[in-house]
Amino acid sequence: MPDSAETLQRTGGRELTRIVYDEKTIAARVAEMGQEIAGAYEPDEPLLVLGLLKGSFIFLSDLVRHIPRPLHVDFIVASSYGSGTTTSGHVNLLYDPSISLENKHIVLVEDIVDSGTTLSRLVPMLEERGPLSLEICTLLHKHIAANLIREPRWVGFDAPHEFLIGYGLDHSEDFRNLPFIGSLKHDS
Ligand code: IMP
Ligand code: MG
Numbered sequence: 729m730p731d732s733a734e735t736l737q738r739t740g741g742r743e744l745t746r747i748v749y750d751e752k753t754i755a756a757r758v759a760e761m762g763q764e765i766a767g768a769y770e771p772d773e774p775l776l777v778l779g780l781l782k783g784s785f786i787f788l789s790d791l792v793r794h795i796p797r798p799l800h801v802d803f804i805v806a807s808s809y810g811s812g813t814t815t816s817g818h819v820n821l822l823y824d825p826s827i828s829l830e831n832k833h834i835v836l837v838e839d840i841v842d843s844g845t846t847l848s849r850l851v852p853m854l855e856e857r858g859p860l861s862l863e864i865c866t867l868l869h870k871h872i873a874a875n876l877i878r879e880p881r882w883v884g885f886d887a888p889h890e891f892l893i894g895y896g897l898d899h900s901e902d903f904r905n906l907p908f909i910g911s912l913k914h915d916s
Contacts, residue, residue, distance in 0.1 A: 735910075739903060744893075744910040749885060751907045754895060757884050758787065758867075762794025764882060765835060765865065773860070774832045775799040780806055780846070782904065783839030786896040787867045787884075791837065802827055806846050829857040838866040839896050840887065841880060844873025851877045868892065868909075 731744055749757075769775055777795070779788035781803045792801060834854065841847060847864060854862055864880035868887040893899050894906030903912075 738906055739910075742902075743913040745890065745913045747908050747910045748888065748890075748892060749895075749909040754867075754884075754909065755790070758790045759794045761865065761882050761884060762791050762796075765791075766795045766797050768863075768881075769797070769833055771797055775835065776827075776829065776832045776859075777801050777835050777837060778854075779803045779837045780839070780850075783896050783898070784837045784867075786904070787839055788837045791865070800827075800832075804850070806850055829854060829859040832859055834859040834862045836862065836864045838864060838880070840868040840870065840892065841866050841873060841876070842870050844876040847873075848875075848877040867895070868897075 731739070735744065735747075736742075775795075775797070777788065777792055777799055779785065779801065782805070785803075788801070792799065836847075836850070836854065838847070841864075851862065851864075862878075863882070864878060865882040866880045867884040869880060869883045869885070870887050870889055872889060888911070890911040891899065892909050893903035893912050894909045896904055897909065898904045899912055903910075
């Protein structure tokens with residue numbers, strides 16, 4: 729089905745193969761995930777939701793509003809992608825939260841697990857700081873990572889092996905503001 733005029737307006741004319749997860753589907757799943765996370769910790773245990781920027785920013789902001797308990801939020805920036813659609817296998821840590829992770833339960837929030845490089849680099853670094861626990865929550869999981877250091881405890885959707893954009897996910901910094909998740913058509 730061709731993209732609607734509204735979609736093309738949002739993408740600046742770039743065509744999508746299809747919309748993979750629409751707004752309603754995402755909202756329903758994110759609400760469920762929030763409840764699941766809340767249920768995993770005792771109400772008096774300190775909880776820090778740590779978002780991996782930039783990709784997780786929309787997911788995280790929707791998610792924390794569905795976790796009905798006290799929590800703290802912080803962010804970390806790690807990028808494994810250059811400007812294109814293929815992974816460089818290289819992880820840059822651009823911002824490291826100065827706040828202590830000690831004696832806190834950490835939920836690390838990712839937009840998508842692809843090659844797993846980012847997580848494999850980050851998990852040991854965060855573990856070194858002595859959190860009470862460290863769990864991963866990802867909106868999307870491609871299930872292609874060969875030796876993922878740790879499986880995410882919470883997965884929103886098992887994603888198709890396509891390049892996805894929207895709801896925080898970008899292609900060369902474009903499309904993060906799409907309210908849905910779509911699959912980008914290759915340049916012809
Ligand atoms: P990994 O280190 O290969 O698992 O990749 C993780 C990061 O790459 C994610 O946090 C995303 O920012 C980016 N990424 C991986 N796959 C996609 C995709 O399909 N669309 C947009 N970004 C992606
Ligand atoms: Mg990312």
